[in-house]
Amino acid sequence: MSTGYVYDPVFLKHDLRGHPENAQRLVRVTRLLEETGTLARLTAVQARDVSADELAWNHTPDYVAQVRSVAERGGGHLDLDTYVGVDSYAAASKAAGGLIDLAAAVLEGRLDNGFGLVRPPGHHALRGRGMGFCLFNNVALAAYAALEAHGLERVLIVDFDVHHGNGTQDSFDEDPRVLYFSTHQYPHYPGTGHWQEIGRGEGQGTTANVPLPHGVGDAGFSLIFEDFLWLLAERYRPQLILVSAGYDAHWADPLAGIQLSVTGYAQLARSLKSLAEALCDGRIVFTLEGGYNLDVLAYGVLNTFKVLLGDGEIVDPLGPAPRREQPVDDLVEHLKGVHRLV
Secondary structure (H helix, E strand, C coil): CCEEEECCHHHHCCCCCCCCCCCHHHHHHHHHHHHCCCHHHCEEECCCCCCHHHHCCCCCHHHHHHHHHHHHCCCEECCCCCEECCCHHHHHHHHHHHHHHHHHHHHCCCCCEEEECCCCCCCCCECCECECCECCCHHHHHHHHHHHCCCCCCEEEEECCCCCCHHHHHHHCCCCCEEEEEEEECCCCCCCCCCCCCCCHHHCCCEEEEEECCCCEHHHHHHHHHHHHHHHHHHHCCCEEEEEECCCCECCCCCCCCEECHHHHHHHHHHHHHHHHHHCCCCEEEEECCCCCHHHHHHHHHHHHHHHHCCCCCCCCCCCCCCCCCCCHHHHHHHHHHCCCC
């Protein structure tokens, strides 16, 4: 398999000591990829600045100017959680532009699949507001590029971050060209993502939220993906799959209470890769979102690359969740009824 990645040193310059979303997240990931020889097997796609026209697909000019202005003034906060440093605008610009180009390389057949090792993350960013550690919505911009610049008609976005991607959902809430699927702890930050949120207007039915109680783990996620997501995707027939990959649903992550293991994350990647092979010629691109235990994050990303490369071996030094997980059988059956899959 030909697997690409996007990385740029400017992503490390977006940093705030003591903040959970800091540069050490990506330092730890890239170090493990280098130590295991994985990075040498990948094809680099250069990160480039996103254009004003591309940003306008998903963000208002006033908001873009605000982020740039705060950076130029020496930094500050957009809210209590979301910081902007001197180099944050440059990092966010290259994160978005790089992911757009990585998806383009997959769509044009130059790569089989890929993973954007980008920061800052994006799935909470609204059209006119940054929040939840996010500045520009990378995955939404990549989806718009696939639709507007490459002529696609249907894109599936799968978001397995432990926090609901409210920004991404808002971007496509009324747009049937994107099926947005999210698994997330609920109720939890940012408080959105109820199962009743299924899209509006022409987009009704193309948002599928899976709000999870505390304690759901590997078996529950496997059931959700195999017995719900696959049915949705087979009906929708996407031409590209984009994945907001957050590794904060792991049992050892400090910011939430879901019980995935590193092995469970690898199984999600396998399921999504198989889904892409079945429905859209294998065209799938991951992008980094959350994940705040550095070992979990590094091994989660490593194993995702192993899956994309076609490796069979999975490395999970943390092991299974220490607590019994909560079942989700009733939730899955309910959601299948909501989305008319039964």
